[in-house]
Amino acid sequence: xxxxxxxxxxxxxxxxLLALTAGFAYLTLFERRMIARFQxxxxxxxxGPFGLLQPVADGIKLIFKEELIPASAxxxxxxxxxxxxxxxxxxxxxxxxxxxxxRLGGRAIPLYLADINVALLYVMAVTSISVxxxxxxxxSSNNKYATLGGLRSTAQMISYEIAMGFCFVVPxxxxxxxxxxxxxxxxxxxxxxxxxxxxxxxxxxxxxxxVNRAPFDMPEAEQELTAGYxxxxxxxxxxxxxxxxxxxxxxxxxxxxxxxLGGYLLPFQGWFEKxxxxxxxxxxxxxxxxxxxxxxxxxxxxxxxxxxPRIRYDRLMAFGWKILFPLSLLxxxxxxxxxxxxQ
Amino acid sequence: MLIVFIVLAFVAVxxxxxxxxxxxxxxxxxxxxxxxxxxxxxxxxxxxPFIALSQITVYAGSVVVLFLFVIMLLGAEKLPGxxxxxxxxxxxxxxxxxxxxxxxxxxxxxxxxxxxxxLPPRGYGEPVEIGKVLFTQYALPFEITAIxxxxxxxxxxxxxxxxxxxxxxxxxxxxxTQERK
Numbered sequence: 001x002x003x004x005x006x007x008x009x010x011x012x013x014x015x016x017l018l019a020l021t022a023g024f025a026y027l028t029l030f031e032r033r034m035i036a037r038f039q040x041x042x043x044x045x046x047x048g049p050f051g052l053l054q055p056v057a058d059g060i061k062l063i064f065k066e067e068l069i070p071a072s073a074x075x076x077x078x079x080x081x082x083x084x085x086x087x088x089x090x091x092x093x094x095x096x097x098x099x100x101x102x103r104l105g106g107r108a109i110p111l112y113l114a115d116i117n118v119a120l121l122y123v124m125a126v127t128s129i130s131v132x133x134x135x136x137x138x139x140s141s142n143n144k145y146a147t148l149g150g151l152r153s154t155a156q157m158i159s160y161e162i163a164m165g166f167c168f169v170v171p172x173x174x175x176x177x178x179x180x181x182x183x184x185x186x187x188x189x190x191x192x193x194x195x196x197x198x199x200x201x202x203x204x205x206x207x208x209x210x211v212n213r214a215p216f217d218m219p220e221a222e223q224e225l226t227a228g229y230x231x232x233x234x235x236x237x238x239x240x241x242x243x244x245x246x247x248x249x250x251x252x253x254x255x256x257x258x259x260x261l262g263g264y265l266l267p268f269q270g271w272f273e274k275x276x277x278x279x280x281x282x283x284x285x286x287x288x289x290x291x292x293x294x295x296x297x298x299x300x301x302x303x304x305x306x307x308x309p310r311i312r313y314d315r316l317m318a319f320g321w322k323i324l325f326p327l328s329l330l331x332x333x334x335x336x337x338x339x340x341x342x343q
Numbered sequence: 344m345l346i347v348f349i350v351l352a353f354v355a356v357x358x359x360x361x362x363x364x365x366x367x368x369x370x371x372x373x374x375x376x377x378x379x380x381x382x383x384x385x386x387x388x389x390x391x392p393f394i395a396l397s398q399i400t401v402y403a404g405s406v407v408v409l410f411l412f413v414i415m416l417l418g419a420e421k422l423p424g425x426x427x428x429x430x431x432x433x434x435x436x437x438x439x440x441x442x443x444x445x446x447x448x449x450x451x452x453x454x455x456x457x458x459x460x461x462l463p464p465r466g467y468g469e470p471v472e473i474g475k476v477l478f479t480q481y482a483l484p485f486e487i488t489a490i491x492x493x494x495x496x497x498x499x500x501x502x503x504x505x506x507x508x509x510x511x512x513x514x515x516x517x518x519x520t521q522e523r524k
Binding site: 074077116117118121122124125128129131132135136139147151154155158178 | 369373376392393396397399400403404405408411412415416469470
């Protein structure tokens with residue numbers, strides 16, 4: 001392990017963290033502008049050209065807001081909860097590859113932070129940890145709306161995690177590996193969304209539930225629970241919850257693109273790489289290809305939010321347990337049988 | 344590696360002790376999560392990433408969340424200050440001395456004969472290997488576990504059903520609201 005390797009890892013980690021936080025800032029702007037368009041409004045366009053400085057303005061506003069801690073709150077956990085929520089969303093993308101191995105100045109640099117052979121299990125572990133922040137935020141606020149919101153969202157996330165886990169199994173069965181790099185490389189021929197569209201659709205639905213976004217934004221159902229688990233939070237602590245939600249959106253989009261949309265691969269990547277002039281440049285485009293796919297998926301998030309109404313909580317649980325869970329089991333079964341028959 | 348191990352060992356023991364000592368059930372559960380996390384890192388150091396991540400997913404991610412649920416829903420965060428069994432405390436001291444003495448005797452007796460274990464071969468404990476062992480050598484225990492879990496699920500559904508047979512929850516709710524009117 002030489003010094004250059006450690007420097008490489010540090011640089012990559014810093015890049016991932018900066019990309020995610022910058023992505024969060026501009027995702028808020030993207031969402032506000034898009035929702036405004038869906039509702040035939042213009043949206044924030046005053047701060048800078050096209051409103052590009054709006055996230056900066058929002059950030060400054062949140063920093064200078066007063067931070068309140070309710071008198072009867074459990075102070076330690078109340079302060080820890082937003083931090084516990086943000087950390088899993090930042091570290092979950094460590095195993096997602098954003099390019100293949102490139103050569104830079106005579107040194108082979110893999111464009112991923114870690115290629116571990118239990119990468120998908122790592123994703124499952126980190127997402128299962130991420131429910132703590134929300135539960136604890138709800139409980140420590142000592143507010144019945146917050147507690148109910150926290151419990152609701154935890155129940156929802158645990159329920160949908162099961163169907164999500166089974167959808168993760170499908171690409172594993174198809175590729176024969178738990179490593180995300182292997183899964184992407186096996187999709188050179190055909191993306192898995194074409195091989196197993198059912199599992200891809202179920203995964204997409206569970207993703208929306210996992211990040212508590214509309215139409216599954218139960219914890220924030222204003223009419224019933226004011227603002228759910230973050231009712232009592234203000235200032236930067238509220239901003240951290242906000243940040244966690246948006247970074248999770250980016251992270252799950254990256255994971256979905258990696259599992260079913262070929263990750264950093266262009267369509268017909270093999271054909272492109274054989275072209276005379278642009279062929280050698282293609283591997284360097286990996287991060288941009290992944291970024292394009294993530295933007296398309298994020299547009300889906302915004303689109304769904306501005307189109308679909310929130311569904312009732314009991315129906316949400318029934319949908320997760322009685323429809324998505326059996327369907328995901330079925331898709332695993334069908335995939336396993338077909339993989340066995342083809343072999 | 345040794346430094347990492349010593350730090351982790353202290354954190355693991357510290358969180359385990361704090362879990363027992365603290366009088367707030369929520370803090371206890373959180374110390375348990377930290378303890379599971381450090382134990383998972385110890386597994387990682389031992390070259391068993393699959394077990395490490397399963398530990399986090401299953402124990403830290405699911406089991407303790409259910410503990411938290413129960414604690415929050417019952418409102419049982421604050422444990423009572425006094426102990427219901429007062430004589431326990433006096434019994435504890437002799438037992439601790441006995442345990443330490445037992446450790447001391449056994450370490451003295453076996454200390455010379457214990458040897459370092461070699462690192463497991465590369466690829467040991469990988470998901471593929473675990474799957475192979477699970478579905479060949481341990482196929483029967485695996486299936487028995489599955490049946491036990493199935494029984495538990497059926498039991499939970501039976502327990503959670505409304506009291507009278509043949510009456511749906513919706514009917515109960517309707518009757519309830521009518522009575523209130």
